[in-house]
Amino acid sequence: MNPRNIPPATRDDPARERRHSLLGLVSSALLTGAAFALVLAQPFARPVLLACIAALALVQIGCQLFFFLHIDLRRSHRDDLQLVLFTSLVIVLMVAGSMWILSSQHAMMG
Amino acid sequence: MRFASGTDRHPGLNIHGRDPDAHRAAEPVIFGFWIFLMSDLVLFALLMATYASMSLHGIAGGPTPRQAGDLASAGVETALLLASSFTFSLTSLALKYRDDRRALVGWMALTGLLGLGFLGCEAKDFASLIGKGWAPELSGFLSAHFTLLGTHFLHVACGLAWMAVMFVQIAVRGLDQAVATRIMRLALFWHLLDVVWIGIVTLVFLQGSLS
Incomplete structure (x- = not known):
């Protein structure tokens, strides 16, 4: 120190x-x-x-x-950035899938 | 290269120049904490998806998103949380550059006060909704509304409890390596809660008042 x-x-x-x-x-x-x-x-x-x-x-x-x-594009930050991007991919898949299922379920019930 | 000396090794403010030993010790724990935060982000994203679906199909004769969201109050809450994110980045800078811990404790105390103000405003919002008879059990939409905002509320409350523990540890142990990396993880937690809040404000309050 x-x-x-x-x-x-x-x-x-x-x-x-x-x-x-x-x-x-x-x-x-x-x-x-x-x-x-x-x-x-x-x-x-x-x-x-x-x-x-x-x-x-x-x-x-x-x-x-x-x-x-x-978080930026510097080489030493690539792992952290990749984790953010991978999480974004998981989020897009899960959120889009949930919305799709919920809305078609709503359409069929209505 | 991740293990080159003098480079940033983890998200958040890096203290390599200031304290190389603490910096090396910090990398795995902070990267691990970053993985936890990303899983937390997935939780919030799914609560937001549920909210989006319920705000369209779950009204059930209850209030609409436009009636349930108080835009003025959301503005105050956003300002408080953004200011607290800024004061926490000054806390991190005090950790990195200053030897006296007065600056660090001062900025973190101010962050805590802003966080408390945020919680107070949100508690008032919840109380006013319930006062109007719009409790979580009234409709799917209100359940999703309280779950999303309540989860964020609890996260902020946990951040404040963590801050309180840090004040005690700084007083008892001083700013040793373990305490320093705990403060760095708390910084990530706190900044990410503000990032999540941007999403919540946009989806719940801004989008809601356009519906």
């Missing part, structure tokens, strides 16, 4: 990392604000609005993974 052990690596720079966190806060706040503003003002038709808030949410999730969870 000796500060002199810090190598001259550029990424280990407190000011830079504080800015990184601040960018996470600002980008998330802007994206959230935009999504709420769209829903309150409703300037477009409903399908367009739904696509917009879904896109804003996805971008914000990406921002938080990058700025707060430090």
Whole structure:
């Protein structure tokens, strides 16, 4: 625990990392604000609005993974990123499958 | 290469420059915790799928998603949780760069307060729904609504309990290696709860008020 052990690596720079966190806060706040503003003002038709808030949410999730969870495309992060992508695949299969089954069950019962 | 020195080894803030021994010890436990968090993400995704299905087909004469969701309250909750995610990243930076633990404890305490505020707001939402007679057993939709939000609520409450344990351990043991990696795992847990909340806000409150 000796500060002199810090190598001259550029990424280990407190000011830079504080800015990184601040960018996470600002980008998330802007994206959230935009999504709420769209829903309150409703300037477009409903399908367009739904696509917009879904896109804003996805971008914000990406921002938080990058700025707060430090997941990126660097080689040393590949395993973590692959795990995120594999989990996303499992989620898409399970969620899409469940929705399909539930909606056709509903259609047959109705 | 995963085992090269001086590189990031795990999700979240890496402390390799600051404390190389703790960094090496941290890799397997944090990667393992990351696997747990991914399985948690699957749980939330399936609760959201159930919610999406129930909000279409499970109204059963009860309230609609638009009536049940309070957009203003969701805005306050989102702001509180986002602010707490930011203050936790300052906690991590204090862990990495500062020798005095006052900054770390201060930022983590502020994170805890913001988390408590979030829980308070959500508890108020739950109470107001039940006060209107819209309890979970009224319809499939309300069951799914309470299950999804309640699961997230419990996760945040667990995060706060974990924080309380960390305050005690910092006071008793100081910032040793084990305590430091526990705080790093708590950071991942906390940040991911905010990521899940983005999905919940978009699906339940924003999408709900457009329905």
